[in-house]
Amino acid sequence: MVHLLIAKEMINRNLPIGNHANFYMGSLAPDAVIIRPNSSRADNKISHLRLNYRKEKEIENFDEWTDNALHFFKHYNEQIDYGIICGYVSHILSDIAARKKFEYTKDRAVKLHTEFYELDSRLFQILRNETIIWASLEESSGVDMANLITGHEMNQAIHSLYEQYCYRISNDSFVFKLINLDQINEFIYKEVDNIGKLLFE
Ligand SMILES: [Zn+2]
DSSP: OOOHHHHHHHHTOOOOOSHHHHHHHHGGGGGGGGGGGGOOOOHHHHHHHOOTTTTSBBBBSSHHHHHHHHHHHHHHTTTTTHHHHHHHHHHHHHHHHHHHHHHHHHHHHHHHHHHHHHHHHHHHHTTTTTTHHHHHHHHHOOHHHHBBOOOHHHHHHHTTHHHHHHHHOOOOOOSSSSSSSHHHHHHHHHHHHHHHHHHHH
C-alpha cells in the first residue's frame, strides 16, 4: 500500500509519469513475482534489479542498486510503456529508501516484515475508497519487462489485489515497535521528492 500512496502523491504533484493507470500498475509490478509458482528470493532479487544489468553479479550496496535502477530506466524508458516503467523504477527506488530508513538488518527483518504486514492492512482501509486507484489497476494491462517479469504475471498478481486485501483483518491491538504511521507518512512525502529528482531532473 505504501507503493500506491507514493504513486498517488507523485500524480498529485504532476510529475511526468505517463499514463496514470499504467503508472499505478508499474508501481506494484516488481512484487508481482510472488504469483510465480515456487517463487523464490532469487526471483524477487531479479525483479527488483538487484543483479547488475547483465545479471552476472549481485549488487552489494544501496548506491550501486540505485545506479542500476536508474540505468535500467534510461535504457528502457523508450522501449517499455512509459507509465509502467516510471512506476516500476519508482517502486524499486522506494524499496531501496525503505531499507535504508528502516534498517533491514538480519535481526530486524522478520519483525519489520510483521509490522509492515499489519500497517499495510491498516493503510488499505485508508485507500479502500480511492476508486480511481482501483479502477486504474483494473483497466491497466501488464507488459513484459525485459525478462524480469511478464505482463501476464503482472495482470494475475495485481488485478485481484483489492479483493485480496478485503479478506485481511487488521489487528487493532497490535503494538508497533519499529515503525509507525507518522514515520511512514513522512517517508512517503520525502521519497516522492527524492524519486522526482532522480528520475526527472
Ligand atoms: Zn518491492
